[in-house]
Each structure stands twice: as structure tokens, then as C-alpha cells.
Amino acid sequence: MFVQVNAANGVPVYDQIARQVMFAVADGALSAGDLIPSVRELAKELAVNPNTVARAYRELQGQEIVEAVPGTGMAVRAGAKTACRKERRDLMRRRVHDVLREALGAGLPVDEVQTLFESELKKLSKGRTREKTHDQRD
Known part of the structure; x- marks a missing residue:
């Protein structure tokens, strides 16, 4: 399962x-x-x-x-499926909001938070692309 x-x-x-x-x-x-x-x-x-x-x-x-x-x-x-997609998106939005609020509350400048966010997203996206390519070869 x-x-x-x-x-x-x-x-x-x-x-x-x-x-x-x-x-x-x-x-x-x-x-x-x-x-x-x-x-x-x-x-x-x-x-x-x-x-x-x-x-x-x-x-x-x-x-x-x-x-x-x-x-x-x-x-x-x-x-x-439609309801689940909406709920998943809403949950992720809330979690991202909480992380951004914490980062800004900790005194990080907005541009630094944005750079961190984009950097991590890029890393994760590359890893996900590699996983998909690997799965397609199997």
C-alpha cells in the first residue's frame, strides 16, 4: 500500500x-x-x-x-479527485505561508527569503526530473 x-x-x-x-x-x-x-x-x-x-x-x-x-x-x-487536488494545494499553500512568515519573522530580508525559496525549488525540481527519467528507464 x-x-x-x-x-x-x-x-x-x-x-x-x-x-x-x-x-x-x-x-x-x-x-x-x-x-x-x-x-x-x-x-x-x-x-x-x-x-x-x-x-x-x-x-x-x-x-x-x-x-x-x-x-x-x-x-x-x-x-x-478534484476535491483532493484542491485540498492538497490549500494545505501546501498554508505550509509555505507558515515557512515564509517564520523566515520574515526571523528577520531575513525579503530578497534573501525569495532567493532561498527559489534555490531550494530549483534543487528539488532537478531531483524530481532525474527521478522521472530514472523511472522511465525501468
Whole structure:
């Protein structure tokens, strides 16, 4: 499965699970109608309490990303991809905003913050391009 959790990163595990499912939908790795693992199955795979997975799934249901399919399990809802892309973009915008606010609050000049941001983005973009090229060769 595509979900990995890190209990030490400061983000609640249920939120990590919900975000990763949402990001998988946004990326197209999960499509409308696709089943997600059962609570018990994912809890065992991640070695977490089933209540943690159940909470993540309740969050996803509340956001209308997944729905219960009687006798089958939980499936990605039609139209979820658009909502997931928007939520992913909003989450990233908030995180970038927080980092920029911290940098400016620490007294860094705007031009230095912009240079740092652009430099890091360029590095990450190059690495991502290399990853895609490598994946295409495999």
C-alpha cells in the first residue's frame, strides 16, 4: 500500500493516513470506485491501532473523499479527485505561508527569503526530473 507513517514527525498518525490517501487520489493513484484497504488490514500493515485508521477513514468520509460500500468496504467517491487536488494545494499553500512568515519573522530580508525559496525549488525540481527519467528507464 502507499501509506507510510512516522509517529515522530509531529503530525497525528490518523492525519498522515488521511492526507496520504487524499494525495493518492489527487495524483490518480486511486480513482473513483477503487477500494481502500480495510481498517484492520491497514492497521496491521502500519502497526497502528485500528482506531487510528478508523479515525482517518471517518475524516475522509466527512470530506466526501471515500464512501462505505455495503458488503465491500470503503471506496473512493466520484468527484473526489478534484476535491483532493484542491485540498492538497490549500494545505501546501498554508505550509509555505507558515515557512515564509517564520523566515520574515526571523528577520531575513525579503530578497534573501525569495532567493532561498527559489534555490531550494530549483534543487528539488532537478531531483524530481532525474527521478522521472530514472523511472522511465525501468
